[in-house]
Amino acid sequence: MGGQFPRGAASIAGLATFGIGEMPGWSSLELAAQAGLRAVADAGMTMAEVDALFICLPDDQLAGLSFAEYLGLAPRFTDCNRTGGSAFMSHVATASIMLAAGYIDCALIAYGANQRSAGGRLATPVRSNRWEAPYHPLFPASSYALAASRHMHDYGTTRAQLAEVAVAARRWADTNPEAFAHGPLTIDEVLAARMLSSPLSVRDCCLVTDGAAALLLTRTDRARGGPKAPVAILGAAAATWHNAISQMPDLTTTAAAESGPRSYAMAGLGPAEIDVVQLYDAFTINTILFLEDLGFCPKGEGGRFVEGGMIAPGGRLAVNTNGGGLSCCHPGMYGLFALVEAARQVRGEAANQIGGVEVALAHGNGGTLSSQATAILGSAATL
Numbered sequence: 001m002g003g004q005f006p007r008g009a010a011s012i013a014g015l016a017t018f019g020i021g022e023m024p025g026w027s028s029l030e031l032a033a034q035a036g037l038r039a040v041a042d043a044g045m046t047m048a049e050v051d052a053l054f055i056c057l058p059d060d061q062l063a064g065l066s067f068a069e070y071l072g073l074a075p076r077f078t079d080c081n082r083t084g085g086s087a088f089m090s091h092v093a094t095a096s097i098m099l100a101a102g103y104i105d106c107a108l109i110a111y112g113a114n115q116r117s118a119g120g121r122l123a124t125p126v127r128s129n130r131w132e133a134p135y136h137p138l139f140p141a142s143s144y145a146l147a148a149s150r151h152m153h154d155y156g157t158t159r160a161q162l163a164e165v166a167v168a169a170r171r172w173a174d175t176n177p178e179a180f181a182h183g184p185l186t187i188d189e190v191l192a193a194r195m196l197s198s199p200l201s202v203r204d205c206c207l208v209t210d211g212a213a214a215l216l217l218t219r220t221d222r223a224r225g226g227p228k229a230p231v232a233i234l235g236a237a238a239a240t241w242h243n244a245i246s247q248m249p250d251l252t253t254t255a256a257a258e259s260g261p262r263s264y265a266m267a268g269l270g271p272a273e274i275d276v277v278q279l280y281d282a283f284t285i286n287t288i289l290f291l292e293d294l295g296f297c298p299k300g301e302g303g304r305f306v307e308g309g310m311i312a313p314g315g316r317l318a319v320n321t322n323g324g325g326l327s328c329c330h331p332g333m334y335g336l337f338a339l340v341e342a343a344r345q346v347r348g349e350a351a352n353q354i355g356g357v358e359v360a361l362a363h364g365n366g367g368t369l370s371s372q373a374t375a376i377l378g379s380a381a382t383l
Helices: 028-042 063-071 084-101 141-155 159-174 187-192 256-267 284-293 302-309 335-347
Strands: 010-021 052-055 077-079 106-113 195-197 210-219 231-240 276-279 359-366 371-378
Touching: 010 028, 010 084, 010 335, 028 063, 028 106, 028 210, 052 063, 052 084, 063 077, 077 084, 084 106, 084 210, 084 231, 084 335, 084 359, 084 371, 106 335, 141 195, 141 284, 141 302, 159 187, 159 284, 159 302, 210 335, 231 256, 231 335, 256 284, 256 359, 256 371, 276 284, 276 335, 284 302, 284 359, 335 359, 335 371
Parallel strands: 052 077, 052 106, 276 359
Antiparallel strands: 010 210, 010 231, 106 210, 231 371, 359 371
């Protein structure tokens, strides 16, 4: 059983990104703090009004403490959820419930990482597993390659269909000044790129960038008095089914099949009513799996669903309109950037703005397809 989610009681009043690309000399904490300061200012508020901090940093297990100290705050509540890229949708759920209950008044959710300038590699903690170690997998790429291989075996998905995801992301990024990767990318180029972990080439894998993002949440009635239109939290749900990929019950079905329906039920909406979709696309297979599990197409049809530029500009469904983790940014964890882009679309201020957006979905993925979390955002017209 579960309690009633406070649909629309909390809203995003402020948002910001900072330092996307390369920011040598900046720490992860400094990047996150700059995004946080900008999000608070975007909401027309002051840092002194923030009484709850939600953060996850890739290089600081006690980031909740560090963030409070750095900002000079003594918050009523801090949360440092470490489920990976899904953590930020979970933060939205927690903060929304606490705001509705009156436990807190103003929640700042932030993330930052200097992964590119600090070394240029995706720094994800390797979790040793005695069942997987003898095969010497590349972590985390081989885990996602395993899911892609199984999807290809079960449903006839092709590498060219996976490549469609990367090409669509690049087409969105090409018209987003904030995106790190620009320039032509073809399906043939994705297929001909260096193989990283079969069947995934380097073009099937996310970027490694620096960058930070932040959201400022408060109660909707208070957010209405701010300088920007509130973006209401209509639903937010998370689900965790495993940790190691070798323990995943079905390599072609993720816990998004649980978090999505629960979030839809909270919002009182279904997939057909979503105007724009932001998915955690660390690898091209992610987008296909999540489109299926979140109900945008039947299981096994994801590859065919994305063919012919159907999730690119001008396609049937606007997916990852900023370029996603594949072409906009991926500083270790991408989840908060998906939320920011979803909120920008609802506000009507995205670089690649889709006309008439009232409802946006943002979905986060953590671990090796381990933790999934879905948030549904809406305009004032949805309340």
